[in-house]
Amino acid sequence: MTQRPPAELEGFVWGRMPAMADLWVEAWQEAMPEIDFEARRGWLCHRVEALLDEGAVIELAVEPGAGTLLGFVCVHPRTGYVDQLVVHPDHWGEGVAHRLLDVAAACTRHPLVLDVNEENRRAVHFYEKAGFAVVAHGTNPTSGRPTLRMERRAGG
Template sequence: MSPSLDPVRYTLAAATADDRPAMGRLWVETWARTMPDIDFAERLPWLEGHLDRLAADGALIRVAAAEGGPVAGFVVIHPDTGYLDQLAVDPRFWGKGTAEALMAEARRLSPRLVALDVNQDNPRAVRFYEKMGLAIVSEGQNPMSGRRTFRMEWRGASLP
């Protein structure tokens, strides 16, 4: 999908309970397209509990909404650790700047470090994160799927 000629403008805001159904739907749809061999609809209860646990531990959850429209994506980052746990974009908004807006928000919330784990067999995501300035620093394994992962990091400015 090629980028839109007229860029979409997004409003970034803290996620609310009202955003959760849309977040869950887009998470399932995104992952179902990315890894169709895994039943992500079955994993939705895990996501809901996971988001609650992350928020209770200090992670920040932000949604991007297209101007006057639905939730287009969300990002979850822990500003104390710099760990980006989730970044999901509704497939209808792929190539329209949503992921870039969410990454900019992650860097704003965690200006020293953004670190994440990405599946090695998700080349679209790996390319995106590299384009955003993250570098592969190590390899690992996803504990839920058993798939090989890359740990990727972006390091921002250090304080004097």
Template sequence: MTTEFQLRPYRAEDEDEDAAIELWRRTWQQAYPSIDFDARVAWWRERWRSELVPKATIIVAEDANALVGFVTIDRSGYLDQLVVDPAHWGSKLASALVDEAKRLSPDGVTLLVNKDNARAIRFYERNGFAHAGEDVNPTSGRPVLKMRWAP
């Protein structure tokens, strides 16, 4: 794993879409091996195209010209996706992407995180997020924590 990466805006006209979708699939498969994320790729591609790309700012991270992470943040300050290649877990990449989301939404950032994802919860706490309630993910039905960062 190298620790050199560059952040840049997502480019829909390039090959960013395929790389981002594959990174999402691979990362979530690692996080939740009992779920078949291959079967969800068509659904995710549609959601990516119809919900995230048109409504969110997407910042990607590249390492050696390969997409290794991305963050999506909408105008309301909602961070929908923070995805980091498992080979970069534990590096500074995720924090750099969260810092970029904070920069883009200086009045505050909110997110939902699966309650059973202790690693992610600890990460967000270390990055200044506080617990702001509980909910259920409308797509997966999984219990989630609401978290918020306020400047």
């Protein structure tokens, strides 16, 4: 099996928003097929605008040379809260998510914190392997499904 070169990083630009929304819908449909994420596409676009207004940093992972969007992360530097971490399903397990978490950690002096759907066992397992631990339980305000608040200490 040929190993792909590591993803390149670039900052957010609005011209990438359609590709981000496509990637977000596809990744979430793969992770939780029982939810209609296509119907939530507009929510993501409004959420990205709100995140930028709040001072969040959005970094994109792109395929070297081709520029194809592989994933993105949204983090609040003032708190360390990771609002979105999305990787295209074809690139799960290739280190893209780890690279994006490293970028998020470099944007803040706080521990990284995030909420994950408890039913998304693949994501929960990934975060545990990446050094996150469950610190609280909650509920997703949109779906009503149980969530886990996870935190990763510096160097995690």
